[in-house]
Amino acid sequence: MSIKQVMVVGAGQMGAGIAQVCAQYGFSVKLNDIADEALEKGKAGIEKRLARSVEKGRLAEEEQQKTLENLSYTTDLNEASTCDLVIEAIVENMNVKTSLFKKLDEFAPEHAILASNTSSLPITEIAAVTNRPSQVIGMHFMNPVPVMKLVEIIRGLQTSDETYQSIKDMTEKICKSPVEVNDFPGFVSNRVLMPMINEAIYTVYEGVATPEDVDTVMKLGMNHPMGPLTLADFIGLDTCLYIMEVLHEGFGDSKYRPCPLLRKYVKAGWLGKKSGRGFYTYEN
Numbered sequence: 664m665s666i667k668q669v670m671v672v673g674a675g676q677m678g679a680g681i682a683q684v685c686a687q688y689g690f691s692v693k694l695n696d697i698a699d700e701a702l703e704k705g706k707a708g709i710e711k712r713l714a715r716s717v718e719k720g721r722l723a724e725e726e727q728q729k730t731l732e733n734l735s736y737t738t739d740l741n742e743a744s745t746c747d748l749v750i751e752a753i754v755e756n757m758n759v760k761t762s763l764f765k766k767l768d769e770f771a772p773e774h775a776i777l778a779s780n781t782s783s784l785p786i787t788e789i790a791a792v793t794n795r796p797s798q799v800i801g802m803h804f805m806n807p808v809p810v811m812k813l814v815e816i817i818r819g820l821q822t823s824d825e826t827y828q829s830i831k832d833m834t835e836k837i838c839k840s841p842v843e844v845n846d847f848p849g850f851v852s853n854r855v856l857m858p859m860i861n862e863a864i865y866t867v868y869e870g871v872a873t874p875e876d877v878d879t880v881m882k883l884g885m886n887h888p889m890g891p892l893t894l895a896d897f898i899g900l901d902t903c904l905y906i907m908e909v910l911h912e913g914f915g916d917s918k919y920r921p922c923p924l925l926r927k928y929v930k931a932g933w934l935g936k937k938s939g940r941g942f943y944t945y946e947n
C-alpha cells in the first residue's frame with residue numbers, strides 16, 4: 664500500500680517530532696491533539712527546530728518551506744478520514760489509547776494502517792479493540808525523533824505481512840532504521856533500558872549516591888552519552904513509571920517493581936524536563 668497522507672495523534676514531544684520528520688521527507692501530515700494549547704506548542708517546537716537547522720546550515724530554506732507546507736494542524740479527529748496511516752503518540756495509558764483506537768477505527772478509511780508509538784503497551788491488545796487487527800502495528804520512535812535513527816516495528820499477533828512491509832518501507836523513506844520486534848512487554852528497547860533507569864533511581868532512594876554522581880558513574884565509567892537520571896527526566900518520569908508498571912504486570916516478576924521514589928516524584932508532578940522539575944531542575 665502506498666502511504667501519502669499521514670495523521671499523527673498527540674502533539675507532545677514525540678508526536679510533534681514524528682510529524683516533523685514525516686513532513687520533511689515529503690509526506691502530507693496532519694498533526695492532531697485534543698488540546699489547542701498542546702497543538703500550538705507542538706507547532707512552535709517544529710518551527711523552532713526547523714529554523715535552527717536552517718541557521719546551522721543543516722537544512723536548505725527551500726526544504727524548510729516545503730516541510731511547513733506539508734504540515735497542517737487540527738483538533739478534529741474526523742480528519743483521519745483522508746489518511747492512509749495514523750500514528751498515535753498520546754499518553755502511555757491503555758484505556759486512553761484503546762478508546763482512541765476505537766474512534767480511529769471508525770473515522771479512518773478501510774485501507775488505512777493504525778500505528779502506535781507506545782513505549783511498552785501490547786500492540787495485540789490495542790489491535791483487538793478495532794475491526795482491523797491485521798492493520799494495527801507498533802512504530803516505536805526514539806526521543807528526540809528528528810535525531811534518533813531507530814524505529815522498533817512491533818508486530819502484534821494479527822499484524823499482516825503486508826502491513827509490516829508498508830511500515831518498514833515508510834520507515835526507510837523517512838531515513839530511519841527499522842528493527843522488527845515481536846509483541847512482548849517493553850519490546851527490546853524499554854525492557855533493557857527501563858530496569859537500568861529504575862535501578863539508578865533505587866541507588867538515589869537508598870542514599871547510595873546523588874543523582875549527579877549516579878549519572879557521572881554511568882557516563883565516565885560505562886561511556887553512556889547521558890546519565891540514566893538525566894535520560895529519565897528527558898523521557899518523562901510519568902512515562903518511565905507507566906513502562907515499569909507494564910513490565911511489572913506483564914512479566915509478574917518483582918524485579919520490575921517501580922522504585923517508590925519514582926512514584927513519589929510523579930505524584931508530586933515532578934515529571935522531568937517537561938514539567939521543569941525531576942531529578943534535576945530546568946528553567947523555561
Ligand SMILES: NC(=O)c1ccc[n+]([C@@H]2O[C@H](COP(=O)([O-])OP(=O)(O)OC[C@H]3O[C@@H](n4cnc5c(N)ncnc54)[C@H](O)[C@@H]3O)[C@@H](O)[C@H]2O)c1
Nearest residue numbers: 673674675676677696697701752753754755781782806898
Ligand atoms: N517521551 C519519550 O521519550 C518517548 C519515547 C518513545 C515513545 N514514547 C511514547 O510516546 C507517547 C507519547 O509520549 P510523549 O512523551 O510525547 O507524551 P507527551 O505528554 O509529551 O504528549 C502527549 C500528548 O498527547 C495529547 N493527548 C492526550 N490524549 C489525547 C487524545 N485522546 N487525543 C489526542 N491527543 C491526546 C496530550 O494533549 C499531549 O499533547 C507515549 O505512548 C510514550 O510512551 C515516549
